[in-house]
Amino acid sequence: MADPTPPDLPPADKIFARVGDLDEFLRGLDRVTQVLPARVNADEKNVEKGLAQLVLTLIDLLRQLMERQAVRRMEGGTLTEEEVERLGRTFMLLEKRMAELKKSFDLEDADLNIDLGPLGKLL
Amino acid sequence: MIYAYAITAGAPPADVLDGAPGLADAPLAARTVEDVGAVYSRIERGPSPTREDILRHEQVIETLMRGRPLLPARFGTVLRDEAALDHLLTINHKGLAAGLDRIRGCVELGVRVMWDAAGTEVDEADHEPSPGATTGTAYLIVRAAQERRRRSTEARAGELAANLNRLLRPCAKDGVVRVLPSPQVVMAAAYLVPQDRTGEFRNRVTEAGAAFETLKLLCSGPWPPYHFVPELEVPRG
Amino acid sequence: MSSDVRTNFATDDEAQHALSPEHELTMLELLDRVLDKGVVLSGDITLSVADVDLVYVGLRVLLSSVEAARRRRGGDELPPSQVVAP
Numbered sequence A: 001m002a003d004p005t006p007p008d009l010p011p012a013d014k015i016f017a018r019v020g021d022l023d024e025f026l027r028g029l030d031r032v033t034q035v036l037p038a039r040v041n042a043d044e045k046n047v048e049k050g051l052a053q054l055v056l057t058l059i060d061l062l063r064q065l066m067e068r069q070a071v072r073r074m075e076g077g078t079l080t081e082e083e084v085e086r087l088g089r090t091f092m093l094l095e096k097r098m099a100e101l102k103k104s105f106d107l108e109d110a111d112l113n114i115d116l117g118p119l120g121k122l123l
Numbered sequence B: 001m002i003y004a005y006a007i008t009a010g011a012p013p014a015d016v017l018d019g020a021p022g023l024a025d026a027p028l029a030a031r032t033v034e035d036v037g038a039v040y041s042r043i044e045r046g047p048s049p050t051r052e053d054i055l056r057h058e059q060v061i062e063t064l065m066r067g068r069p070l071l072p073a074r075f076g077t078v079l080r081d082e083a084a085l086d087h088l089l090t091i092n093h094k095g096l097a098a099g100l101d102r103i104r105g106c107v108e109l110g111v112r113v114m115w116d117a118a119g120t121e122v123d124e125a126d127h128e129p130s131p132g133a134t135t136g137t138a139y140l141i142v143r144a145a146q147e148r149r150r151r152s153t154e155a156r157a158g159e160l161a162a163n164l165n166r167l168l169r170p171c172a173k174d175g176v177v178r179v180l181p182s183p184q185v186v187m188a189a190a191y192l193v194p195q196d197r198t199g200e201f202r203n204r205v206t207e208a209g210a211a212f213e214t215l216k217l218l219c220s221g222p223w224p225p226y227h228f229v230p231e232l233e234v235p236r237g
Numbered sequence C: 001m002s003s004d005v006r007t008n009f010a011t012d013d014e015a016q017h018a019l020s021p022e023h024e025l026t027m028l029e030l031l032d033r034v035l036d037k038g039v040v041l042s043g044d045i046t047l048s049v050a051d052v053d054l055v056y057v058g059l060r061v062l063l064s065s066v067e068a069a070r071r072r073r074g075g076d077e078l079p080p081s082q083v084v085a086p
Helices: A022-029 A044-076 A081-104 B014-018 B051-065 B082-091 B093-103 B136-171 B195-211 C003-009 C012-016 C021-036 C059-072
Strands: A015-019 B002-009 B029-033 B036-042 B070-072 B106-115 B174-182 B185-194 B215-223 C045-049 C052-056
Touching: A015 A022, A015 B195, A015 C021, A022 B106, A022 B215, A022 C021, A044 A081, A044 B136, A081 B136, B002 B051, B002 B082, B002 B093, B029 B082, B036 B082, B036 B093, B051 B070, B051 C021, B070 B093, B082 B093, B106 B136, B106 B195, B136 B174, B136 B185, B136 B195, B185 B195, B195 B215, B215 C021
Parallel strands: none
Antiparallel strands: A015 B215, B002 B036, B002 B070, B029 B036, B106 B185, B106 B215, B174 B185, C045 C052
């Protein structure tokens, strides 16, 4: 029995049931495949950008982790006013630096939303 | 090198193996250790994550899956040679046999649930907007407020996911659920559903959609049981 | 944007071959499964990019080790698990 599926199309009839429009789902799924380096024609520029994406995502994750720690301690009252100000300033600087790096690699905020699996759960 | 597609109960018959070309059109072959089999093909280099290779990988698996229990391999599973494959089957025989039993007669159905992003106050890019503060203290205060909002959003998502799971899970043999994998997706789940209950599962998805008006549900499949495979002992090197 | 998926996988002619929403969703669901789930029979996953074999240990494997190490040290700031128990 001939398989009717053309080689470059996914199997048909995999939408088993739905409530809502397909286009709406597409909008919510675009980050699913950004974990792996998937470019076949990987020229130097793309590989570099892919690495930058990964590195900046990890840095951003660390930034978020540290900021949350700071917020917890601030709310818990275990930081002096001076410490709050100093920490806040450091994070502000880090955020500014991240924005510059993102810009130089032509990366959007959405590009840094790689699903980090178990590490993502630390947040 | 060899590329592995799946673990099967015994070796699939020759006509099935002959009828499905593998990656780069290489012919399929099977090895067995007692009642646990593995289907593979020769490969020159690791497969590229192109649409073509990925679809071929899936096509082989779905062909093999017709009428026999099967555990799909992850894309890119390359081994040195048949001896390495035999070794793996031998040391993991118990786990693989149990794994095949577990999924026997079942398929995987995926469920993704989205909510209206506009109603959740969550930035579309899941990136907390910059506090735009002038002092360090103001910065942290804004972050604290964002944090509180985020936690309450997560709590609401968790509650919704738990309710939906309560509706769907009874129809399945097993299920794995992730809450809020991204800001617009309340829940992403995979369920191991016996083949004779998939119709019932479909009805429950529709019912869930009616019960939760602000949500959109997408049920995909039937898939090979990718989410319900055993973890193996894998020798390094 | 959803076009990210197509460009991630595009050779020049694939880029012009736009998928219907149904096919695109199916592709996304499929990718999610084959690239991240399924039996791991090998210690490393090998993928070829630009004709170079890359041994992709997997970000998750790397992160799992980090997470496991962290737990062994008794980190007390882990949020409750996000997986709803069956």
